[in-house]
Amino acid sequence: GAGQDVGRSCILVSIAGKNVMLDCGMHMGYNDDRRFPDFSYITQNGRLTDFLDCVIISHFHLDHCGALPYFSEMVGYDGPIYMTHPTKAICPILLEDYRKITVDKKGETNFFTSQMIKDCMKKVVAVHLHQTVQVDEELEIKAYYAGHVLGAAMFQIKVGCESVVYTGDYNMTPDRHLGAAWIDKCRPDLLITESTYATTIRDSKRCRERDFLKKVHETVERGGKVLIPVFALGRAQELCILLETFWERMNLKAPIYFSTGLTEKANHYYKLFITWTNQKIRKTFVQRNMFEFKHIKAFDRAFADNPGPMVVFATPGMLHAGQSLQIFRKWAGNEKNMVIMPGYCVQGTVGHKILSGQRKLEMEGRQILEVKMQVEYMSFSAHADAKGIMQLIRQAEPSNVLLVHGEAKKMEFLKQKIEQEFHVSCFMPANGETTTILTNPCIPVDISLGLLKREAAIGPLPDAKKPKLMHGTLLMKDNSFRLVSPEQALKELGLVEHQLRFTCRVHIQDPRKEHETGLRVYNHLKGILKDYSVQHLPDGSITVESILIQATAHSEDQGTKVLLVSWTYQDEELGSYLTSLLKKGLPQSTP
């Protein structure tokens, strides 16, 4: 999933023989099998444990972990599932919530059960930020801070010297309760990044917050009530901080409530995961509990009937059940009131219906509810835009980039932008498509000091523009690679060096005696080869450097002399040259 598509993120990576599954999400737009990733790509039948070395979940949003219980319990996987501590704590809550809507509200049968969620979570291994986790002897993973939501992480997967970084969803600008994503210059072979918001130029946060506060303020000023359905965590904290600051500044008196259970849970989690929030919160938390607000109090069911203005944060977030729905039913009929939906609502929920414009809702017992209250929508979700994506690529310095989570036609421009700016290859596969990335593996080799010194002493110093060629012998033994001089290699291996000598016969016409021919050859070569050492030995043979030339008589023909030119393997070049030179014949007039 998530190949040129938004929803049901699930990416399979094969790296150096290891298979890793990145995220296991659900597509929120479908009600049938299309809502889960298609695991038949991995294998047609049977359990997936044998095919996967591990599964990594980036964060608790359902489009990244929603299919996990289905995958592990209904399809079958018993291996390790890695995620950060906050993700491990929050995932089951959201999965259970979603299960309730799907099964209880919509009456579906082929869905995972509560027990399955529990069994699935037992397979989870929680990790800390920047902690290198050995999955097995060769495969290791490391989590980096991603911003976006509490506990969201980007993961580096490494086998030997090949690595992949998967970003999940991330955000490069800090907000009120989370910091910005960060990664070191890890230079992975591949960076897999989401590109949902690459084509968006976002309205500034200030403007959105200002409009949100304006709406809340207007409603409260005219005596109305504002309902904000939220999940237990995440954006709710952001909005609370925002309202608290505004209330303080404007000296407002209307009460703000946070529904019970929500406060405890939120505080509990944030205390547990204080390291996951941003710098500012951490500092303030030390002085006082950031989530104990002066103007925000715990809610009691009875308060919903109180007259006068108020603001209430209540769960669950899609108005599909529980307290938020109860409050909604009480307040819906009054046009002075307002409900602000903070995020995506799954089809079938009241939240989704009212956002689509429905104003007459059928409740249990065939009761019709007329919605007169104002319905507003606001999204504060934090994703990286084009600028953010470029920033992350600049930080990590990958050799290749792969884009997921965007729509096909709308990623071509970003692909070209990345390729032009960073001179790397950029891929954007569709669902089911396999992309192969070629890597340049590095093989470390130890070089013997003697060899290095010897080679370094010869000729000019090595230069980036003029690589030096050196000769040595590569010894591969017991998983170690060593480069040593040939002599040392022979010694270590107990081998004797063989010498290769080539001999070539050149026939020349010369009726004179051998030693005269020899003299002629000597003088000839001496005259031509001014840069070489040409010598005439007492026995009549001539040497050019280490090449030996001897003149002998032809066995049958007195007028022909045979020159034997002999050289070792190392002197091939000079030997060939001399041979061709002599084949041209000797000049006539030689003394």
Next chain:
Amino acid sequence: YRDLHTFELQAPTRLIEWTRGNRVCVAGYGQSDGNEILQLIPPPTLLTKETQGLCPERDFKVECGGFSERPVYSLKYVPDTSLLVTSGPPDSSLHVWQVSAEDSDVIKSVSTIATENGTGQSWAKIATISARAPWVLHGSRLDRVQITEVESRKNVYTAASRGSEELSSLAFLDCNTLLLCCATGRLCLADTRQPQSLVEAVSVPSVPCSEQWCMGTRHGAQGLEPSSQLVARLSSKGLLTLTDLRKTSEFLALAKARVPSPASVAEFLCVSWAPALEGYLAISGFDGTVHVYDTQNWDSSGREAEPVFIHKGHAFDGGGGSGDPPLVTVHTWHLQKPRTLLSAASDGSLHVWDWVQPCGKC
């Protein structure tokens, strides 16, 4: 304000052009290479009549983008086509681009319209029209004005030469009439059916060479009779002249804008008429503000005029606070919503704002 939205572009732009289908184009001008041309879909909030406070879609979307090898100083959409024409330094040649948003999100470079390269030529100013055929009017100097057919790149008209001053802008008043404005403030009318004649309009009041001028004509030359054309000229010292093209021998009005100091960088001077509000115009380019004026009560005295509204957002938003304060590089009016403007500044900010008529003038 009735509404204010602030956005940040990855690179600052000095143009905001409306193109087909209510899209907006912006383009980078900073680097020598790798400048992006972006065609943006404005947020739905801008396209509806009602101003909505909270709306899921509040963002601009990049519909498609292209890469230009040179800075893009000017961009014009060629009406009734899917083509864009751009110009920019180092010379006065033009580039033609193809936008096919349905097929791909890349704006492709189609062709180049070359011009003779005189020495010291700067970039060409451009205007487009699709009357007999898609045409682009272009030139960097008064003696180098020509009209080229966009698709065939054939020259269809060359203006008679009356001097070699640099041009600050040009426009089609209709398919036969051209309006040329020089940086010195000199305004000329030309008729494409009579290549040799060039009618001078009235010059500007003072002629110290330090002042630079630009002009603004009412948007959408097609369809408006040339006789009802009011041309505004703005100088780098803040002087504004209004000229009626039927009576070019005199100024219709003369006023002084309330600017603290003359524009140091004359190239961002911009004056434009509101398409849906009679007599209103906006100016920018002096600092980080945009002024809106009601010219209906102006006379020829040259008195200082009081702006109806000043948009100061760019001056305040200045992110890091380091370096020079941002300078508004361009502004434009929304084509349908009467009081909505878009403005961009040198720090990459892009603002969309809707101002409220101050009470006294209702």
